[in-house]
Amino acid sequence: MHHRNIVKLSKRMSLALRHAPDRFGLLLERGGWVPVDEFLAALGISRAELDTVVAGDDKQRYTVQCGTDGIERVRANQGHSVPVDLLLVAQPPPRWLYHGTSAAALDSIRATGLNRARRHHVHLSADTDTARRVGSRRAGPVIVLTVDAKAMADDGHLFYRSANGVWLTDAVPAQYLNAGDMD
Template sequence: MLGRSLDPAGWVDVEALIQAAQAHGRRFTRDMLEEVVATSPKRRFEFSADGRRIRATYGHSIPVELGLEPVAPPARLFHGTVRPRLNAILRTGLLPQQRTHVHLSDDVATARRVGARHGRDVVVLAVDAARMAADGWRFYHPAPTIWLTERVPPDYLQLVDDDEQT
């Protein structure tokens, strides 16, 4: 991140971030940063209470202590992927890959949009989140449509049928 290091909770000083971006030839201002935070539909970033620091609220590829508390999920959550990955996922489950958590959506449409980032032949998997939670798995809800969990074993997955996918 432009030579800036994060503290253990994932925060970086806003002014230091802006200076580092400008030192790398990127036009970047506080106003631009505030616009990104305010308009991000997924609420991907947040400022500290004093406004001096910023961090990603989820999607980390390094261990970060966000201070999220586990919450009870809805009965079903969803994950979009592309068909070529389906057999591997049904065999191994959903793994965080280069992130610290698996990202799930609370509706089929959002899962489909997320899956479409990886290709055109999108399929959606339903996650039996209620059963996972009853079995002791933890879920976190850092943003309105985003749910996180450590991983999803294959026993909790089911392919959403075509009627439900549209």
């Protein structure tokens, strides 16, 4: 598959597994899982195409796993805008986490903090390089915000870690944020 086709298919998979499974006739099972055979049929793709996208995704957005019932299933690791319980368990975060975003959003973020918008959680990175890569998807200069995750946890905020290492929380109030370097 050409890179452009892989990106296009990854976006369709994201739509099917994170935002509009009903548009593809899919029903997310507990944990956000969909049987692979149903998924392939719904998207009209081959297993090789699925495996190419899953293996080649630099953000490891998707997981394929065989259940105790012997059925292989696929899911998006996070970023859902449809109701789903990913069965994540709260865990203590590292001292600092990071969030990359557009510098144009900084005033709003300083006023209201980081909010999940239409998604289930705010996504945070364990390192500044990853946060900068994530933030570069936005237009304009990138800023990396430092989140005082330990203080948040000490104050009762819960954190979860998805299968691909992304840290998730419901919101990050402004008092826990520090603006970092701008690109």
